[in-house]
Amino acid sequence: MFSGTSFLQFWLTDRTRDAFLASLPKEDLLSMRLVCFDFSVQTAPLLFSDVDIEFRSSTFTRPARMAALERIGHHIKTLSFRIPHSPATFLPPLLDPITGEEQTFVYSPQVHAAQSPGCRLSNPKYGTWEMTELLTKQYPPLFHAATNVPSFIRAISTMTNLAHLKISCDGQVSAHRYRRSVVDYALISLRIAIEQGPLKALDTLSLLPIHPGATFYLSPNMGFGASPASRKRWTQIRKLTIHMDSFPCEPGMPTDHLKLLHSYLQGFPKLTKFAFRWRGAKGPCPLSLPTEPCLVSPFSTPAPQACRNRSSAPLKPLKFPSLRYMELENAVLDASQVSVFILDHRRTLREFDFEHTLLRTGSWDEALAPLTRISGSDRWKKQQQEVMDVPLILSPVGLEPKEIRKVIWEEERRKDKLKNFRAYRNLQRASIKTKPLLWCNPEHMKRLLRTSVFSWR
Template sequence: MAAGPQLFYCLWQDSRIRENLFEVLSKEDICNVRLASSACCNLVTKRLFLRTHLTFTASSFTRLPKIQALSRIGHYIEHLTFYFPHSNATFLPPLIHPQSGREISFLYTPHTSMGSVLERPKFANEGLGEILTSQYPPLFHAASNVPSFINAMKHLINIRHLTIKTPGQDPKERYRRDIVDYALISLRVALERAPMKKLNKLSLSVHPSAFLYLRPVQGFGCSPSAGRRWGQIRKMHINVDSWDFYGPSPGLDHLKIIQDFLCNYSTSLEKLSFTWYGRKGPCPIALAADPLFAPPRNSLKLFREVTSPMSPLPQVPPRKPVVFRKLRYLAVRNATMNAAQVADLVASHKHCVREFDFENSVLISDGSWDDALAPLMNSHSHGGYWTRHSMATVTELSSVHSNRPSPDFYEPEPSAAVAAVARNLYNNDFDGVEEEEEEVDYEEHSEEFDPCMR
């Protein structure tokens, strides 16, 4: 009778057999194997919770059983997906004073002192706190409960990759703060205080204003040591919902915030991928050369404007493009750029970048991709010869015209020996850990955090 379980345990000890079984078994079956015996539990638990998907709710970080379960499995998690979609439940109506009926405005300051996990967020005005408690749903108080986020994130000591997804925002609500934004503030504050020394990859699939709450400096509740945590990030993948950049609300301030966010990582990033969801958008790395930020044309001044003692305000200085010092891979997808803008971008990064990716991007105004990529073709370009690859023809928009398809990849063409070394470098992570496959759908392959899985 004892030979059966022993043989079954020996079968699971073989890593090749175990990985093949993981591919064909469902998550429910893997959980059942994990509960079969303590020996199987030790073999299965790490693989089962390696990638964990967390959908934020009002009880995610405030219920004690969930925090206790997270403390048991937190050290196994290496890739955490924080998922908090916009919905009717995340919309915050204006605060109304119960006696006067007037709208109340309040200045939010994160309360970061550690206390009870079930502690309610504190506010400077007790009366305001009572109004917030009575008029705002429990989801708001859970999202603004910074100590609960800190208490939860401290268990993820081995996390390497963090993914944040906030889909579903109504374009009309781009300038209205909702519960999702408060959760991003709490999450960022918690990450800056958690012992996550292995974190090196950040993936963002967020709404445009999220970068205001995720920026590591000059943010809500930012600490002096915040730069040290975000300086660990070596790889970043960003996907942002686009909007009408040439309409009545072009959202130039959102574009500036995105560029400022990326500028904070200019000295540490080694791999950057930026993609617009929906319609094409400007390149956030080089906004200074974009037509949206072109200085206004000089107009003829009237006599009183010239002779007035009040001197006119000077023109706003142009924004400087972001230059990444250690970048080795750069992708700007589904974007609109002009030839001079692309030429400046590749010229300022050709000394370090080994591959450019402009998939589904188009050129506006005059110019061709040959002109845009000319800095890579001259005899002084770093890395010798470069080769151009195009996998598909870009669908042209009615308002954006391009006479040639964009190159999906643009990389140097080295010798055979150098190519072999380069393949090894691309197949391995920069810190020596094998790179994860980018095509994996983490929502389907990640494990939803469930306190019952203990």
């Protein structure tokens, strides 16, 4: 058992203490936090740096939970906000209780809480008192919690050191893509809270995964409750990752979700890393939507559920002046789109990855041709090729097991000889370079003899 003095010396040294705490599992940190006040203070930043929240009706309204969040909120650096689509998030049509007719609800977020919620003289939460009463009776408590914007603002404002925001809303049914659910209202409240909170360190956003319509409710350009200052917060984002559910984009199919995605990406002008993946069927490249055939085709018609009075103006090309890394997965695009993307970002782009990506027209040599123009040669092709010695057995049929083992042994022996030959050549090259330095340089020999144990005067 070591003495108290040596333990204090270890514990009061920041580097040793932090290294020790970082190596402990979370279960031990939880137990250690209950020992004393100082242990609680030192373990809290590690325990609460990554917080996972699944939204429920009492997530941001329970007083005890909000009081605890105010104590530990400044330790949170990564927030995972999850609200999956489920039967509890489905919203049925609003019906008049007397006539049975469907009522239209126009939502306008109430950012500031009413001073006297029980007073009839205060502003109603949903526009009119009749609509507020109708929504209170017909919609579940989860909907009212999702539209409680002040509770979102209060919770997010405690996370002053938040650097990474993860949003997950999985499980949407394809038939509900044009229906608004509780998930969409929660995304509106979360976006407003992010824009109004003191989040100076926020630089990473991950949408893993989201439904196609989520970009409309997260967009600071035309979203509900957006203001001219809404974009300022999202311009801080340097790293963006999106996993989106795929959507049919054939000629004649609705393309509203692609236009919303294009408008949403315009709100991140300072991106240095961008990763995008289609979940399910392959989709178009989100960075080349202005040249996508389904968007420029004059025969594209809106779906019955989509808005008929849509703008037919062409989309503006996307360009990120600081983009250094790009990853695209499960997509289909043209070789010309790849080459244009490389040329537009040639001054900043350092690495790009096309995973499970198919070319609709052209070849990869045509798509990557700008690399030859930029570098001035085809040397980059040789650097990207991976060479591996693989033993080849054409047909083991008719061979005895002993003969098969002999073939494999001879192949492995050949590989060993090749490896030894390469090592010998490398050693020979090194000896040629070091020979003049060791034996053919008189000054070096003089210094060697002068510093030797058997040196003479």
